[in-house]
Amino acid sequence: MTHQNMGFTDFLASSIHDMKNSLNIQLGALETIAAQCQQRGDTPTFESLGHVIYQANRMNVNLVQLLSLYKFETSTYPVDISEHPLAETLNEVVLRIKSIMAFKGITLTVDCEPDCYWYFDRELLMGILINALNNAYNYTTDKIRVSAGIQGGWLELRVEDNGRGYPPGMLMAEGASVNKGVSFASGSTGLGFYFSSQVAHMHKNGDRSGALIIENGGTYGGGCFVVRLP
C-alpha cells in the first residue's frame, strides 16, 4: 500500500466513525419517537417509523463492518476471544433487534441450552448475527429462528427463515471464498457475507478455524445462515 492510499483509507475510516456517531444519535431519537407513537396508539406512524429504523440499523451495521474490516487490516481491532454463555448472547442480539421484528409482525424464536458456553469475540459475533437477522427480516415470510448448539467440538450458530431461500449463486459451502453477490443494482454488496466469513476465520482453536455456510432448508425450509466456530 502506498502512502497516498494509506491516507485515503485512514480518511475513509475516520469519516465512517463520524457518520456512525451521527447515525447513532438519529437512531436513539427515532426509537424514542416510535415508542411515543406506540404509547399514544398512533399505529400507522409507528409502522412507517419501523421501516426507517430498520434502514438506519442496516446502515449502522454496514458502517460497523467497514470500520471493523479496516481495523482487521491494520491489526488494530482488539480481538477478545473469551468464554461467553450463548443463551445470554443470543438474548442480547434479540434485544437489539426485537423492535424491528415487531414492526413487520415476524415471530422470532431463540433455541439454545442455558448451559451452552463457547469462546468467541462477543461484539464481532453479535455483529454477524444482527447482520444475518437483518437479512432474514428482509427475506422471511413471517418466521425466523436463531439457534446455537455444540456438536463434535464445534459451535454451530444458525439463523433460519421461512422465506424462499437464497438464490443458487449465493449458496456457500464450508471454506468457499466470498467474492460473489456484489451488485450495485440489487444493493447486495456482499459486505455482510465477506465480513461474517472473515470473523468466522479469525476464530481459531489449534489448527481449526471457523467458517460461514450459506444453505437452504433447515427447520423452516427457507434460507439458512450458518456459522461454525471451533
Add this chain to the structure above:
Amino acid sequence: MPATLQQATILIIDDFQGMRTMLREFVRSMGVTKIDTASHGKEALTQLSNVKYDIVICDFNLGAGQNGQQVLEEAKLHNYIGVSTVWVMVTAEKTHEMVMGAAEIKPDDYLLKPINQALLENRLVKQIARKQSLGPIEEAIRSQDYAAAIVRCDEQIKAKVLNPQEILRIKSDLLLTMEDFDGACALFQAVLAIRSVPWAKTGMGKVRFHAQDYAGARDLFQQVLHEHPMYIEAADWLAKTYAALGDATQAQQILSEAVKVSPNSPTRQKLLADTAYRNGALAVAQTAFEKIIRINEFSPHKSPTAYTELARVLSDQASPLEALKVLERSKKDFKYNAHAAIQTAAAESTVYQKMGQDDRAQAAMARAESLWRGYPARSVRRWPST
C-alpha cells in the same frame, strides 16, 4: 450491592445533554429512583467522592479533559468506588483498555452504541448478579483469608454461576498468591486440556517462572503472544522472563512492542523506560518518560518522578538545556507540592553538575536542602544513583 436494580443508586456520566437525558429516562423506566448525572470527569469525581454509588454508567468519550477510563482509574485510586460497584462503559467502539489484559483497571462491562433500554437493563441485572457471586470471595480476599476465598470460589463454580471462567481465574490467582504452584498448575492444565486459553497459558508460564524454569516460561509466554497478540499481560511477563535470563535487549524489544499495542499503561511505560535506560537506549527511554508525563497529565498518578527521570535521560544525552526546561515544567505543574519541589531542585543540581556549573549546582542543592528541612514528611526519594 443492592439485591435488586430498583434499589440501586446510579450515576450517569456523559458530556452530551441528550445522552444524559436518554440514559436517565432508561433507568427511571426500569424503576430506579436514585439517579444522579454528571457532564464531565471533574463533576463526576466530586459526586463519586460524596455518594456511594452502586452503579456508574459512563461514556468513554467525555470531550476535553479526562476520558471515561481515566475517571474510572481515579475513582478507584481514591476508593470512591469499591469492588462491589458496577461500572459500565458506554462507547462507540471497543478499545484495548476495555478488553482483556490491555489495562490494569477495567470497567466491569462495556456496551456498544446504539443502546436501548432493554439492552441496558439486561446488562445491569447481569452485573448485579455477577457482583453478588463475587461478593463473598472478595470479602475473604480483603481480610486476606485466601484459603476461605478458594473454598468460596469452589462453591460458586458448583452453584453454576454465569461466569465460571472468571471464578476459576480468581481461584488461580489465589493459588499463585498462596504459592500453591502445584494446585495452580493442575488448574491451568485442566483448562488448557480443553482449549488454549490465554489466561491459563500465561498462568502456566508464571508457574514455570516461579520454578525458575525461565526457558520454559519464555516459550509459553511466546506461544500466548503468537496466538493472542493483544494479551499484553503475557508480554509483560515475557519481558520479565528475558530480564531473568539476562537478556535485557530482548526485554526492551518485547516492551517496545507491548507499548505499541497498549500505550496508556504508565507502569508498562515505566518498565520500558527503566529497561531502555539501563540498556543505554536513551532515545527510547526519553520517549517512554515523555509518554508517562502525557498519560498522567490529568491522572492521580501524576508525579514529579517522571519529570526528574526524563531530565536525567536528557542530561545524559547531552541536552542539559532541554533537561532544565523539563524541570521548569515540573516546578510549574507541582507548584504547591513541597515534596515535588525538593525532588526537582535536587534533579536541577545534578543537571548543573553535569554541565560543569558547580555554583548553580550547589545553589540548587542548597535550595533542595532548605526545602527538605522545612518539610515534615517521612522520607524523600533522592535522585536514584546510576
